Amino acid sequence: MTQHITLREVGLRDGLQIVKTIVPTAAKMEWIRAEYAAGVQEIEVCSFVPPKLIPQFADSAELVNRSLSIQGLTVSALVPNMKGAQRGVELGVHKLNYVMSVSEGHNLANVRRTVAESLDDFRNIAAMLRDVPGDQRPLLSGGLSTSFGCTIEGLVSEDRVLELAELLVQAGADEIVLADTVGHGGPHAVRRLFDRVLASVGKVPVIAHFHDTRGLGLANAAAALDAGVRHFDATLAGLGGCPHAPGATGNVVIEDLAYLCETMGYSTGIDITRLVAVRQILARELPNEKLSGAIAIAGLPRRIPQVTAVA
Ligand code: COA
Numbered sequence: 063m064t065q066h067i068t069l070r071e072v073g074l075r076d077g078l079q080i081v082k083t084i085v086p087t088a089a090k091m092e093w094i095r096a097e098y099a100a101g102v103q104e105i106e107v108c109s110f111v112p113p114k115l116i117p118q119f120a121d122s123a124e125l126v127n128r129s130l131s132i133q134g135l136t137v138s139a140l141v142p143n144m145k146g147a148q149r150g151v152e153l154g155v156h157k158l159n160y161v162m163s164v165s166e167g168h169n170l171a172n173v174r175r176t177v178a179e180s181l182d183d184f185r186n187i188a189a190m191l192r193d194v195p196g197d198q199r200p201l202l203s204g205g206l207s208t209s210f211g212c213t214i215e216g217l218v219s220e221d222r223v224l225e226l227a228e229l230l231v232q233a234g235a236d237e238i239v240l241a242d243t244v245g246h247g248g249p250h251a252v253r254r255l256f257d258r259v260l261a262s263v264g265k266v267p268v269i270a271h272f273h274d275t276r277g278l279g280l281a282n283a284a285a286a287l288d289a290g291v292r293h294f295d296a297t298l299a300g301l302g303g304c305p306h307a308p309g310a311t312g313n314v315v316i317e318d319l320a321y322l323c324e325t326m327g328y329s330t331g332i333d334i335t336r337l338v339a340v341r342q343i344l345a346r347e348l349p350n351e352k353l354s355g356a357i358a359i360a361g362l363p364r365r366i367p368q369v370t371a372v373a
């Protein structure tokens with residue numbers, strides 16, 4: 063049976079957080095609806111951060127509300143702390159994507175706390191969620207930024223990533239995200255780290271979040287697929303970056319990643335042609351942003367050659 067790969071659109075958060083042009087809520091909704099219609103089942107629609115810090119997310123409440131009306135869509139949002147998590151619970155999101163960094167320097171720059179403080183906050187959020195009635199309780203994702211390297215500290219210890227992933231799962235994470243926030247990873251590092259993390263905490267989904275900063279995004283995704291990763295973050299047209307990672311423009315392009323999955327014999331449930339068409343919304347709303355991606359230029363082959371892994 064064909065194995066399914068879940069691709070989560072994170073462009074409305076990871077992409078828009080560095081875009082200065084404020085995209086109107088109606089256009090964000092058009093983007094969300096069009097991607098869902100193309101087969102994307104989960105969308106990270108915003109961040110619960112102070113609007114003063116990132117004005118792009120000032121419409122979070124309305125956006126979440128309207129997204130929740132789309133039957134079948136998993137609506138998630140990034141939260142950097144307890145306040146964000148409480149807001150997510152109030153608004154009824156399906157999943158809270160908690161984020162902290164593996165490296166101290168990046169964590170301090172991004173969320174103004176030490177890694178130990180972020181870990182404590184995660185434990186408190188997990189405890190807070192245990193008191194929320196089951197049918198209203200969002201899933202809790204534990205995201206680890208800078209898992210493959212850091213612009214501030216350089217190398218990041220694989221052992222430390224593994225340790226933090228284990229601590230997050232012990233604390234109650236329903237899934238783990240390993241993020242190559244600044245594009246330092248390569249396929250061998252990806253294979254080795256995911257092998258170790260899946261072996262240790264693979265009872266929960268482990269998601270790969272790659273940036274294409276140095277052109278290795280898809281190579282890294284292929285290595286993660288070979289390691290057994292079945293969930294990925296990506297963005298339409300590769301929109302994205304990180305405010306604290308200079309030059310880190312561009313997540314993995316979701317249309318190209320869907321194509322990669324198909325060629326490797328996996329199904330994504332995504333209609334790639336329809337997904338590519340959604341780029342028109344971005345082109346219209348963000349005329350000054352670079353839209354990346356190869357499939358949008360070359361088109362799909364008449365028939366996608368699907369070759370499953372060699373046993
Ligand atoms: N949502 C909305 N408001 C929030 C908030 C949240 N999640 N967390 C804190 N605030 C408010 C506080 O209520 C306080 O408001 P006040 O000044 O009116 O009293 C103010 O923000 C400062 O609160 P504090 O707890 O001191 O936060 P901080 O200034 O130390 O900032 C973070 C900490 C985590 C909120 C901030 O660094 C942040 O949002 N970081 C995320 C950045 C990001 O999105 N990076 C990219 C994603 S990887």
Ligand code: ZN
Pocket residue numbers: 076241243271273302303304313
């Ligand atoms: Zn990212």
